[in-house]
Amino acid sequence: MSISTSGNTAVVTEDCLACKFQRRRCPTDCPFAPYFPHDREQQFKNMRKLFGMVNVIKLIRTLKDPSTKDIAMRTIVVESDMLAKDPVGGCYRIIQELQHQIECKQAELDKIYYTIANCRAQDAHVCKCKCKR
Template sequence: MSISTSGNTAIMTEDCLACKYQRRRCPAYCPFAPYFPHGHEQQLKNMHKLFGSGMVNVIKLVRTIEDPSKKDIAIRTIMVQSDMRAKDPVGGCYRIIQELQHQIECTQAELDQIYYTIAICRAQNAHRLQMQKTDDGDHCQMMNKLPLVGFETEKLANLSI
């Protein structure tokens, strides 16, 4: 428990799990307070097991990062990696990454097959339209070549122009 005073009132704040684990007083600017509130004991144990030395290695790593948003990402990444390593001691995050890459490759192959099928359908449709245009043109030409039905060609021959 930490006591911080502001004006005339004293505020009781509970130490974060990281400071409690190290048996230190949790400062107001503690970088781990947002990530290890009470109830996340297992995440802290996983991180300690993976990185060791009672959070010293993690603190050193976080101090080397200047950008606050990157610090946030780094701590969250460390937490995820330690949780994954606890769930899968052999593969950890690497196994999950491999599975996701395999899914991406399978999905990409399926997408390529779909694009190929679409290209075939479009080519068949274009060929069918071309054949219809050709058939329509031939039909008109054939109509011009057919003799006129019901017209007496003999009368036409007898006409003198």
């Protein structure tokens, strides 16, 4: 728990779970604070169980670009949550389901395009017949 004062008021903030786990004070520029605030304990446990705190720290230190760090951390959080929900399939099963849905919707769209083309062809044929009279 950190206490910062601004003027006459004191603001109490909770340390992030990563700093709390490491038993250190959470700095203001902590790279883990946005992803593991004190109220996301299960996400932190999932990440720690799957990847290990040391591995995640090493990964974050090797990445220089802030947007790359953000993408990596969000990916780690999502992947660990998905594997906690589905230990066998994880993200892969969700990706497969989404690809199947895309294929079904594409087939449905192709069928609609085929129907539209038939309607236009019939309309053109009817129009030609009426114009010849």
